[in-house]
Amino acid sequence: MGRNSKFPLSRCEVAAAVGVVASLGLGLAAVYFSMPSSDYSFLKLPRTLEDIQDLRDNLESYTSDYTIQVLVGYCTVYIFMQTFMIPGTIFMSLLAGALFGVVRGVALVVFAATAGASSCYFLSYLIGRPLVFSLWPDKLSFFQKQVARRREKLLNYMLFLRVTPTLPNTFINVASPIVDVPYHIFFLATIIGLIPAAYVTVRAGIAIGELRSVADLYDFQAIATLFLIGIVSVTPTLISRRAQTAWDMLSEEQMQKPITTGCEELDTILGGGIQCKAVTEIGGIPGIGKTQLGIQLAVNVQIPVQYGGLGGKAVYIDTEGSFMVERAHQIIEGCIADLFEKFEHRKQSLVCPYILQPNSFLANIFYFRVCSYTEQIAAVNYLEKFLEEHKDVKIIVVDSITFHFRRDFDDLAMRTRVLGGMSSKLMRFTKKHNLAVVLLNQVTTKFVDGSFQLTLALGDSWSHACTNRIILYWNGNERHAYIDKSPSLRSASAPFQVTSKGIRNVTSNCKRVRMM
């Protein structure tokens, strides 16, 4: 943006800031010089209640004769204090009540407070924004995104913040331009939201003689009323519908990191890897590498964020007993070795090496062994509670989903219903907890068009239960993966290889002996 990195402000911004300060100083000087000569030792910024009472006693006589000067002086001092975040504006509000009564006091306080908040807004816009932007760009863009998402109901949120004493007003003034709150919303929220608090303070100011300390001002009733008004203003946001527009979902989807499979060509056709928020079904003949792919994904999901992964944990539901811990250990070692090789040049910013130990990777795989279809249904039901407690699980691998359902069921209609219920539960998990579900499926033969063909098990009705479907097959001596069904990826196929380190790219000298 053309800024000098040493000093993040441009010349005209500095000039504008100096101009604001100068005009305020001029205003104060003008008031000072136009007042009639007299003893002005009591004129100081009020800091305690006694100062207020002093000021009130001395200024009461002037108020009726020199109303304009008192008003201008008051406004200038108030705006000055708000712009430069000098604490003590509450005493000024009390003074307004003491001098001018309820109605005129509230009007004066709201006017002065809004003007002061606006000038603080502009000052923060000029100076604060570039400063914060150069110091903490990541946190700033995070907050800006949060504010942009709630753009429609921003007025309600701002009203809530102004009315209730949740955040101090000076903080709201300074922070609003930095997180891109537009000025008209800020202005409206301030001018409406300050009325209740101003009313409470001004009314207390009238009876300033009876006040012992500032704590008396905000008794329980007043605070409760303020919160009630605040809740009323924010209620429209809470009952808004849960539907999102596609535009919001787009920005969320683009921030989604996929889980890499370990093979770059496979990642490319999958759009980066296995997508979170989707149920992916992977099917193939026995021996093609489905379990290997499942274990590889359970390992790759744990790659720390610094290395481009998700840093999550994995749930592995094993129905066939094909998960071998020794093989998982081998795959983990291969993954860690590859990570170190890839990020060798960034050694100084490496995460502590003790996190990248095979044992810590193994500890993050939660393994469920189920031996019948009822246990499988129970495991999926239990996962609901499990995922509430373990929020960082990012992938659920079920290996394989069909094993128990192929042999125990006489009533096929009931099987379809049970499977349908299980798949909708899994779909619900992916959306709610933002994780990926990978289902490994077996193949069966089907008589289609006069010949027997291999299709995925569990029938046509199960084929609709997943979001994406990938079929693994042999092409000559190489393993290939083919995208059979996907709403957002095109049909393509990619070769991959199962090595001792796990799933990797096909190298030109791969020789795989196919077991007949």
Added chain:
Amino acid sequence: MGSVILWIPFIITSGIENCSRQPPWFNGLELLEDAKQNKHVLPSGCEGIDILLEGGFRIGQLTEIVGPSSSGKTQMCLRSALGVADMNLGSVFFLDTCNSFSSNRIASMINQHTATSVEEDGETRVKRIMSRILCQSVYDIFELLDILRQLENRLSYQEKSNGNSIRLLIIDSIATLVAPILGSKNSQGRMLTISTGILLKRIANDYNLSVLVTNQMVGGQRGHLKPALGESWKSIPHVQLLLSRDKGSTICGISILKHTTIGSGRTGKFVIHN
């Protein structure tokens, strides 16, 4: 005493409403007026389909798209959502039961199919179109009924012919919601299916929107595929379209199984771009 006073305005307004309420029947001329003014045709976004359907999806009707797995049903739904949002006909409400709604896919479709005009550049066009498509995930039939009733409430309070009112309601796919409850010995499943269908048709007719529903196919006699959800659902949609796609090809065939004004059996083709 005070609470009685509060009820008085309510009694007065309901009395006024009763006096001005219309009789619950229409004569043929009023129906024709209603059809001409309100029940337009929504383009499906693809010319081949529009020619086949003589315009597109009619407002006030429930259209069902049936097809085997991966035959282009979701793509067709996304395409029609895009078409309606792009031509400023209204907004689209997409109820997604199988996590098949992909906003990345819509964004890439926008960049391919719509032309940039002079007034707006690519980014604003994408934003404008995608802000009109609302998406919500539904995972069981009771949630669906709840959402439809809330939608009905919201639509009844909205003013008519507002530029942002919902014109197209898409449910993809209704079979995943209904299949788990159908088929058991008691008839509660069939009852829920039929009441969902009636609710959808009533919403479509009263609030002038078009409902698009996708359905799956299951194996029938002798290995032929037939639409899922059985005989009780079969009579509910006004229009039934069958999609088919050969494996590996990008051309989808579409044929009319049932329509209110066009004879069944007519076929057409459309292409899924990348």
